[in-house]
Amino acid sequence: MTKVLVVDDSSTIREVMCEQLRGGGFEVFEASDGAEAVGKLKALKDDAPEIIITDVVMPNMNGYEFCRWVKNNPATKNVPVIMCSTKGEAFDEHWAKKNGASAYIRKPYEPVQLINTVNEILAATKS
Template sequence: MIKILVVDDNHTPREVICEALKQFNIQVKEAVNGVEATKILEAEQFNLVITDVVMPEMNGYELCRWIKTNPATGKIPVIICSTKGEDFDIHWATKQGADAYIIKPFKTMELLKTIKYLLKHNV
């Protein structure tokens, strides 16, 4: 079974993503910030991480960098999902190791196609 960690300090978008994933039999775990996410990632294995950018304690860019530089988690694909849609934001996410960037609001199928692609190609 596919297992995805969804990280967002805002309850509503986190819930929307989680509910969409659960409809496709994807196991979901939630975190409200990057610090909580790192603790979860140290304790459990995931196939993919979806994270917002703007969060307290540790933002999505910092979380992505932590995931990609940690030997235990470095191969986990990371999707950054944010309202920040400028070219600089996308470029910076890529520099931190993000495998994909989706701008909110998004269509559920766009997210699912991105997840499927990343898992299939083991990016």
């Protein structure tokens, strides 16, 4: 089963996103901000998730900082990151990709968009 790490400071959004992903056949781990996610990734070591979905605006370590950490860490540098945020300007998507994100989803989104984006990114990394 494909492992996904979901990082969002809103417990409601995290819960909904995790439920959608589990319904799509994924094994899901969660964290409430980038700093907690870093701790989980360090604890998982060689058992890192195959993909990460993160919010942008979070306390302690925002999504951009977290994405840069993921891409600069040898154990996670090849793990694709999807940023998911209410920030909907073109600049936000540009900045996400500049910081290493593979995709950007604007909230609110349709559940099928989340699952399709995850599957597309995973397929692209395997080819």
